[in-house]
Amino acid sequence: MKTHIITYGCQMNEYDTHLVKSELASIGAEFVDTVTDADFVLVNTCAVRGKPVEKVRTLLGELRKEKGKRNLMVGMMGCLAQLEEGQQIARKFEVDVLLGPGALTEIGRALEAKNRFWDLSFREELTHHLPPAPQGALSAFVSIIRGCNHHCTYCIVPTTRGPEVSRHPDLILRELQALKDVGVVEVTLLGQNVNSYGNDQEGFPKFGELLRKIGEIGLPRVKFTTSHPVNFTDDVVAAMAETPQVCGYIHLPVQSGSNRVLRRMAREYRREWYLDRIRAIREAMPEVVLSTDIIVGFPGETEEDFQETLSLYDEVGYDSAYMFIYSPRPGTPSYKHFQDLPREVKVERLQRLIERQKEWSFKRNGRWVGKTVEVLVRGVAKDEQYAEGHSRGNHPVLVPASQARHPGLYQVEIKQATPHMLLGEVAGATEAATIPLLMA
Ligand code: 5AD
Ligand code: SF4
Numbered sequence: 001m002k003t004h005i006i007t008y009g010c011q012m013n014e015y016d017t018h019l020v021k022s023e024l025a026s027i028g029a030e031f032v033d034t035v036t037d038a039d040f041v042l043v044n045t046c047a048v049r050g051k052p053v054e055k056v057r058t059l060l061g062e063l064r065k066e067k068g069k070r071n072l073m074v075g076m077m078g079c080l081a082q083l084e085e086g087q088q089i090a091r092k093f094e095v096d097v098l099l100g101p102g103a104l105t106e107i108g109r110a111l112e113a114k115n116r117f118w119d120l121s122f123r124e125e126l127t128h129h130l131p132p133a134p135q136g137a138l139s140a141f142v143s144i145i146r147g148c149n150h151h152c153t154y155c156i157v158p159t160t161r162g163p164e165v166s167r168h169p170d171l172i173l174r175e176l177q178a179l180k181d182v183g184v185v186e187v188t189l190l191g192q193n194v195n196s197y198g199n200d201q202e203g204f205p206k207f208g209e210l211l212r213k214i215g216e217i218g219l220p221r222v223k224f225t226t227s228h229p230v231n232f233t234d235d236v237v238a239a240m241a242e243t244p245q246v247c248g249y250i251h252l253p254v255q256s257g258s259n260r261v262l263r264r265m266a267r268e269y270r271r272e273w274y275l276d277r278i279r280a281i282r283e284a285m286p287e288v289v290l291s292t293d294i295i296v297g298f299p300g301e302t303e304e305d306f307q308e309t310l311s312l313y314d315e316v317g318y319d320s321a322y323m324f325i326y327s328p329r330p331g332t333p334s335y336k337h338f339q340d341l342p343r344e345v346k347v348e349r350l351q352r353l354i355e356r357q358k359e360w361s362f363k364r365n366g367r368w369v370g371k372t373v374e375v376l377v378r379g380v381a382k383d384e385q386y387a388e389g390h391s392r393g394n395h396p397v398l399v400p401a402s403q404a405r406h407p408g409l410y411q412v413e414i415k416q417a418t419p420h421m422l423l424g425e426v427a428g429a430t431e432a433a434t435i436p437l438l439m440a
């Protein structure tokens with residue numbers, strides 16, 4: 001079976017693609033790079049906002065046309081597959097295989113089935129999985145917890161991915177050790193809410209404790225995402241500060257700076273709580289790099305509410321931010337109960353927020369000029385004069401390609417900063433990390 005997989009959405013989806021790929025490889029699938037070469041096209045979908053849903057709809061429309069011309073199987077997985085909205089789309093475009101995010105391990109059975117195979121169940125074995133370590137990769141994702149127990153009124157994810165289920169710590173540690181053994185230098189621990197790791201299982205370590213255990217493996221770089229402010233405990237802060245392998249980078253979505261909006265979003269914390277977490281984080285790690293997610297134009301958001309978001313942005317002084325226009329998602333409480341704001345209002349606020357973010361990113365990135373940072377170089381940049389990579393603080397970094405001919409870890413002296421990236425010169429390589437790749 002020649003298979004081509006197309007992935008939309010977040011890092012969790014990328015990880016799930018990796019899981020499904022390893023399942024498919026174990027039953028002899030061959031992977032191809034284009035739809036034209038494939039007899040099975042699998043689309044890993046996202047449902048978090050309207051835009052990714054539209055992309056999937058367009059793609060499945062094209063795939064149905066292709067199906068009319070030749071023997072082609074089409075599969076759909078990911079968050080959209082779990083929703084009635086997605087299943088309607090799947091019916092319309094004659095999707096053969098449909099697996100919800102909890103049913104990935106059924107892919108083998110799905111392909112053996114003669115007829116249409118749809119499965120929306122949540123299989124426990126998914127969290128017992130130990131995917132093979134990718135060969136030749138320098139960075140990798142590792143899922144530590146699936147699902148989400150929060151109920152933010154705008155969010156479809158609790159519906160699509162179900163409640164929190166933590167993976168067994170032994171399995172996580174084994175996976176990390178295996179990654180280290182094949183030369184991986186950076187891992188990102190994944191979950192919709194990594195900080196609630198262990199809360200659902202008797203006897204599992206809490207997230208802070210898990211971080212300390214992971215530190216002992218000795219991978220050079222450990223990152224994690226995403227965090228919920230409510231679960232960002234003092235112990236998590238302490239564990240980060242005490243574990244040198246853990247990078248000084250935190251993505252802590254705030255969503256809004258207005259308490260009125262936070263309440264309507266059911267975010268469970270208030271502005272003051274959030275700022276106190278930032279204070280604790282900065283006290284323990286003064287150099288920490290901070291990013292966030294913000295939704296602008298949530299139903300009922302007034303100009304005053306939006307000003308509160310801008311002022312919180314200034315108070316924190318984020319290094320970067322992912323900013324979204326509120327997108328009403330069928331099936332969420334805010335879709336049911338609140339009236340969407342006019343598009344012009346939302347777009348105009350987004351533009352103002354982007355301006356604010358650029359000013360701050362420029363200012364924050366400027367602090368690194370003259371300092372030496374560790375950069376994980378991935379390869380040649382679009383502009384081939386440069387090699388590109390990222391710092392421990394997740395800044396994109398460019399260096400002259402002639403100075404970093406191989407992927408790996410380098411010490412880079414930062415010469416210049418823009419709102420979007422840092423530019424530097426290689427001051428040296430972190431040897432242990434470059435060697436495995438040179439041999440690969
Ligand atoms: N509209 C806009 N943005 C959303 N997000 C989640 N749901 C919505 C929605 N309905 C954003 C949040 C979350 C990020 C992954 O996506 O900011 O943190
Ligand atoms: Fe998309 Fe959110 Fe699901 Fe990730 S978790 S695939 S971003 S809907």
